[in-house]
Amino acid sequence: MIAALAVLSAALAAAAPVDMSRPPEVAPMRAVKLPPRQEWRLRNGMAVVLVTDKRVPLVTARLAFPGGEAAIPAEDAGLAEALAELLTDGTAKKSSKEIAEAAELFGGSLSAGAEPDAIVLRASALADKADAMASLLAEVVRSPSFPEAEVALRKANMKEELAAARAESDFLAGVAFYRKMFAGHPYAVTAPTDASIERIDRARVLAAYKRLFTPSGALLVLVGDLSRRDAEALAVRHFGTWQGGPAAADAPPVPRGKADRVVYLLDRPKSSQVSFIIGNPAVREDNPAYFDLLIANQVLGGSFSSRLMRDIRETKGYTYGISSRLEHRLTGSLFKIRTPVRTEVAEPALAAILGHLDRIRKDEPSAEELKQAKAYLAGSFARSLETQNGVAEAVLKLRARRLPDGWYDSYVERVQAVTGAGAKRAAEVFIRPDELTIVAVGDASKAASALAKFTKKPVVTVDQDGN
Amino acid sequence: MKGLLLAGLLAAVPAAASEPAAPRIDFSSFTLANGLRVVLSRDASVPVAAMTMIVDVGGRHEAPGLSGFAHLFEHLMFEGSKHVARGDFDKLLETYGGDNNASTHEDFTFYYEQVPSNALPVAVWLDADRVGALNVAPESVKNQIEVVKEEKRMRVDNEPYGAMLYVDMASHTFSNWQNSHPTIGSFADLDAASLKDVRAFFEAYYSPDNIIVAIVGDIDLDATRALVASYFGSMPAKPRPKAADTAEPAPAGERTVKLADEHAKLPALGFTWKGGPERGTDDYYALLLLGKALFSGKSARLYQRLVKESQAAVSLDGGLGFPISDADEYKAPGAFGGFVIHKREKTASELKALVAAEIARIAKEGLSASELERVKTKFRSDWLRGQETSLGRAQRLLYAALLDGDPEAANRELSRFMAVTPEMVRRAAAARLTPAAATWFELAAGEDK
Numbered sequence: 001m002i003a004a005l006a007v008l009s010a011a012l013a014a015a016a017p018v019d020m021s022r023p024p025e026v027a028p029m030r031a032v033k034l035p036p037r038q039e040w041r042l043r044n045g046m047a048v049v050l051v052t053d054k055r056v057p058l059v060t061a062r063l064a065f066p067g068g069e070a071a072i073p074a075e076d077a078g079l080a081e082a083l084a085e086l087l088t089d090g091t092a093k094k095s096s097k098e099i100a101e102a103a104e105l106f107g108g109s110l111s112a113g114a115e116p117d118a119i120v121l122r123a124s125a126l127a128d129k130a131d132a133m134a135s136l137l138a139e140v141v142r143s144p145s146f147p148e149a150e151v152a153l154r155k156a157n158m159k160e161e162l163a164a165a166r167a168e169s170d171f172l173a174g175v176a177f178y179r180k181m182f183a184g185h186p187y188a189v190t191a192p193t194d195a196s197i198e199r200i201d202r203a204r205v206l207a208a209y210k211r212l213f214t215p216s217g218a219l220l221v222l223v224g225d226l227s228r229r230d231a232e233a234l235a236v237r238h239f240g241t242w243q244g245g246p247a248a249a250d251a252p253p254v255p256r257g258k259a260d261r262v263v264y265l266l267d268r269p270k271s272s273q274v275s276f277i278i279g280n281p282a283v284r285e286d287n288p289a290y291f292d293l294l295i296a297n298q299v300l301g302g303s304f305s306s307r308l309m310r311d312i313r314e315t316k317g318y319t320y321g322i323s324s325r326l327e328h329r330l331t332g333s334l335f336k337i338r339t340p341v342r343t344e345v346a347e348p349a350l351a352a353i354l355g356h357l358d359r360i361r362k363d364e365p366s367a368e369e370l371k372q373a374k375a376y377l378a379g380s381f382a383r384s385l386e387t388q389n390g391v392a393e394a395v396l397k398l399r400a401r402r403l404p405d406g407w408y409d410s411y412v413e414r415v416q417a418v419t420g421a422g423a424k425r426a427a428e429v430f431i432r433p434d435e436l437t438i439v440a441v442g443d444a445s446k447a448a449s450a451l452a453k454f455t456k457k458p459v460v461t462v463d464q465d466g467n
Numbered sequence: 468m469k470g471l472l473l474a475g476l477l478a479a480v481p482a483a484a485s486e487p488a489a490p491r492i493d494f495s496s497f498t499l500a501n502g503l504r505v506v507l508s509r510d511a512s513v514p515v516a517a518m519t520m521i522v523d524v525g526g527r528h529e530a531p532g533l534s535g536f537a538h539l540f541e542h543l544m545f546e547g548s549k550h551v552a553r554g555d556f557d558k559l560l561e562t563y564g565g566d567n568n569a570s571t572h573e574d575f576t577f578y579y580e581q582v583p584s585n586a587l588p589v590a591v592w593l594d595a596d597r598v599g600a601l602n603v604a605p606e607s608v609k610n611q612i613e614v615v616k617e618e619k620r621m622r623v624d625n626e627p628y629g630a631m632l633y634v635d636m637a638s639h640t641f642s643n644w645q646n647s648h649p650t651i652g653s654f655a656d657l658d659a660a661s662l663k664d665v666r667a668f669f670e671a672y673y674s675p676d677n678i679i680v681a682i683v684g685d686i687d688l689d690a691t692r693a694l695v696a697s698y699f700g701s702m703p704a705k706p707r708p709k710a711a712d713t714a715e716p717a718p719a720g721e722r723t724v725k726l727a728d729e730h731a732k733l734p735a736l737g738f739t740w741k742g743g744p745e746r747g748t749d750d751y752y753a754l755l756l757l758g759k760a761l762f763s764g765k766s767a768r769l770y771q772r773l774v775k776e777s778q779a780a781v782s783l784d785g786g787l788g789f790p791i792s793d794a795d796e797y798k799a800p801g802a803f804g805g806f807v808i809h810k811r812e813k814t815a816s817e818l819k820a821l822v823a824a825e826i827a828r829i830a831k832e833g834l835s836a837s838e839l840e841r842v843k844t845k846f847r848s849d850w851l852r853g854q855e856t857s858l859g860r861a862q863r864l865l866y867a868a869l870l871d872g873d874p875e876a877a878n879r880e881l882s883r884f885m886a887v888t889p890e891m892v893r894r895a896a897a898a899r900l901t902p903a904a905a906t907w908f909e910l911a912a913g914e915d916k
Binding site for chain 2: 017018020021022023024025026027028029030031032055056057058088096097099100101103104105106107108109124125126153156157160161163164166167168270271272273303304305310313314317319320321340342368371372373375376377378379380382383385386387388
């Protein structure tokens with residue numbers, strides 16, 4: 001204690017008056033890479049990736065099966081989600097409650113969710129209980145029982161959840177946006193309908209399970225206080241004897257973008273806001289122009305101090321939040337802006353957003369904007385590596401999206417290498433104001449005529465299922 | 468991780484015989500002459516650092532007529548200071564790869580910046596400038612009042628169940644205005660806010676002796692001490708008004724409040740028991756874990772009873788502090804509450820009977836030993852996960868320093884939770900979750916359009 005105090009008073013005594021007028025000089029950022037991975041494959045085709053991480057006595061897992069929502073026919077929308085949820089609702093040996101209890105007993109969690117291109121299980125545990133975690137993971141993917149009562153309950157709850165979700169403008173806007181953006185493609189379907197939920201039964205769930213759950217093509221990611229030797233033994237013990245057919249095929253390529261800008265409107269009477277989702281097709285992360293576009297998007301709307309947030313929220317006060325992002329599926333990517341605005345300002349808000357799209361295509365971002373966008377992306381990446389979940393998600397993305405091995409290791413360098421000219425060129429090519437899909441959810445009696453000004457075609461009315 | 472010998476030397480409390488429940492967050496702390504308390508903790512595994520501040524002012528400190536001020540003020544803290552132009556705060560931080568946010572709570576306001584560790588001096592400079600020389604400009608105040616109103620529209624007025632969770636449950640649970648008014652404030656009070664009121668609020672509460680700073684991550688301890696001292700050391704402390712009286716009268720008997728929500732598609736039942744325990748007492752640890760046992764995850768009692776067995780409900784949430792504060796920031800006088808979205812064909816009384824029966828059962832029998840063991844194991848693992856990031860460790864140290872009066876509580880509290888027994892839970896439920904202390908909220912859904 002005395003020693004500590006002495007150091008402190010020395011420090012305080014040394015505290016000279018500082019120059020408050022400008023930010024202090026700082027050293028360059030320390031290098032950041034994804035932590036080292038060890039990878040191998042089981043004889044049955046399952047790939048395993050291990051990142052040994054001893055920072056906290058925890059272990060985190062991902063188990064992914066290719067296919068997902070895109071592997072399910074449109075009339076069965078919601079089946080992948082139901083299947084994923086039902087995995088943890090009963091096995092040959094355990095009830096739903098016993099599964100949940102087992103997860104609590106290893107001090108963690110276990111959940112499964114359907115994504116566009118995969119069904120992904122996410123689990124975590126205290127490090128000394130990693131084996132119990134792997135055992136439960138294996139049990140729910142290898143011998144789920146899909147009890148009739150659980151299927152019926154899931155179905156009933158999906159109906160209620162759908163009804164509840166439809167109260168949210170953002171949800172409705174999302175349903176319609178993907179429906180129009182990916183028209184005719186499996187990616188168009190992001191939510192069930194009353195009719196598709198009605199079709200869900202045990203036989204359909206079981207058939208989908210048999211088709212999608214096979215060790216061939218599956219990926220197990222382990223991050224935590226675990227040695228290679230223990231991880232290998234654990235993978236073989238719980239998954240080694242599993243046999244199955246071929247993995248699900250990739251989704252087909254997505255359709256080409258629209259030739260014209262089209263505005264879709266879903267009427268939500270009395271809504272005090274208009275929820276917008278706006279977008280057009282973009283490119284994969286391994287496209288040579290990807291990092292240029294990433295920076296352009298970052299300058300435009302990727303963060304709190306990006307142009308959209310500062311202008312539409314801070315200066316104009318039209319909304320509480322607005323952002324733009326690049327979004328990826330296995331065979332299709334898109335650029336997307338999302339914002340709810342006050343109904344009275346729907347027209348000036350949309351005009352202002354389009355103005356920003358023109359500007360990002362026409363002028364190079366300033367040196368300051370460029371520097372900021374780069375630092376933000378590099379800093380975000382560094383921060384994401386603080387948690388096992390962050391590391392596990394990065395590894396999952398690297399493998400599931402089949403990115404080049406060193407994609408994350410060179411991420412910071414490639415972000416830093418983008419030039420203003422490159423960002424402008426990428427924006428010009430990949431942000432396409434005249435070909436946008438614009439979805440609005442709001443009070444049609446107040447918003448329809450304003451929205452009509454943004455398209456040469458008639459505003460298309462859509463229903464709550466986006467049709 | 469830290470060496471055993473070092474941990475033993477630094478431990479302020481006698482080492483327990485068994486293995487520690489969580490790795491220690493080693494820290495050092497000091498106080499500047501102006502009263503600013505500072506906590507530092509080093510872990511260099513990732514080149515990231517968190518600069519965090521907790522200000523001892525929240526919704527509960529507001530004076531009648533000034534509801535929403537703590538929150539409005541949180542917004543104004545991003546609107547520019549003597550050397551940082553309006554809008555430059557976020558921009559500057561992002562220039563260095565940092566991220567930041569803030570949140571206003573019943574009992575405090577929390578600010579953080581997460582930065583690549585090389586940029587820590589910038590975060591310290593930014594915070595020192597806004598605490599020491601905030602620029603409270605008329606146009607910023609006007610603009611932020613609009614932003615706050617829009618936030619209220621989005622989260623409360625236009626969001627299903629928003630009014631119930633953010634406004635109505637607190638206003639009917641508590642009778643002292645300090646506790647019952649919403650932290651988000653009212654449009655009337657916000658519209659009436661004068662520049663003088665806003666400046667007075669800043670002068671009163673944003674004083675170094677009302678703030679605790681925690682800096683955690685890839686930092687050099689000596690350099691960081693000097694950094695904080697040089698940037699914050701010259702600020703004078705300012706006088707503060709007497710703390711508001713937050714005492715709450717004893718519960719006045721069971722009540723039922725009927726609410727309607729045109730945005731909600733499904734009906735809901737809310738419930739609170741007022742008269743929650745003080746932090747650091749047996750009942751506090753017991754009720755916090757009981758909240759997890761009832762509401763958290765698929766193995767939770769009420770999830771099993773309401774969603775699985777009776778199939779009356781769709782989803783639920785709740786626990787100690789709910790819905791007014793999260794369990795980890797709970798402070799008395801508080802409540803224990805819950806919220807259940809239920810099926811249209813079930814009535815509120817059916818749901819209420821199920822909830823009341825489960826609570827009565829716990830007041831009689833407590834939790835089973837294995838059930839409590841499970842909840843504790845999960846709680847311990849969540850606690851560890853909360854310690855993964857430098858921001859998480861900083862926040863834990865600050866909550867401990869402010870709410871428990873000692874940052875060392877960040878290392879001590881987990882073992883207190885691990886010591887809860889089934890009988891402690893039974894006793895706490897029997898004493899506090901009584902019908903007479905309960906308020907029930909029956910929310911009718913809007914018509915199907």
